Amino acid sequence: MNEQEHWQGFITAFNEERFVDGVLQLEELWFPSRNDLYRGLIRLSVALNQLRLGIVDSPRQLLASAYDMLAPFETNQHNLDIRRIREYIQDCASLIPADLRTGQGRIDWDLVPRIQL
Structure with missing residues (x-):
């Protein structure tokens, strides 16, 4: 697969909430480049x-x-709105109470906002 195929594979997998598959696609791009965007x-x-x-x-x-x-990629990269993605990350992080630990409770997945890349 070439770079564009791996990138599109990541986007498709992420948007379908197949996060592990998306990571596998992105790792193919990240390993040779060590790019912090990836x-x-x-x-x-x-x-x-x-x-x-x-x-x-x-x-x-x-x-x-x-x-x-x-943060260094605030402008659009690979046709992604990085600012919007960072806002999404903040929204997700805000759902996790600071005192909640794994095993003490969980975040209701249905309450986690969704984003399409």
Whole structure:
């Protein structure tokens, strides 16, 4: 697969909430480039997958780091509105109470906002 096919594979998988599949596509782009845009989107995808599984500690950290990693890319990249994605990350992170730990409770996946890339 070429770069465009991996990128489109990520977009499709993310939009269908197949986050693990999306991560696999993005890792093919990230490994040779070590680009923080890809790494930030990988962390967002992993965080969303973990929230869906009922994990809260790791997603809290992943969302914070994804937000920071995407900051240099405020303008559109690969036809993505990075500012909108960062706002989405903040919305998701705000759902996780600071004192909630994995095993003590979970975030209702139906309450997590959705975004299409």
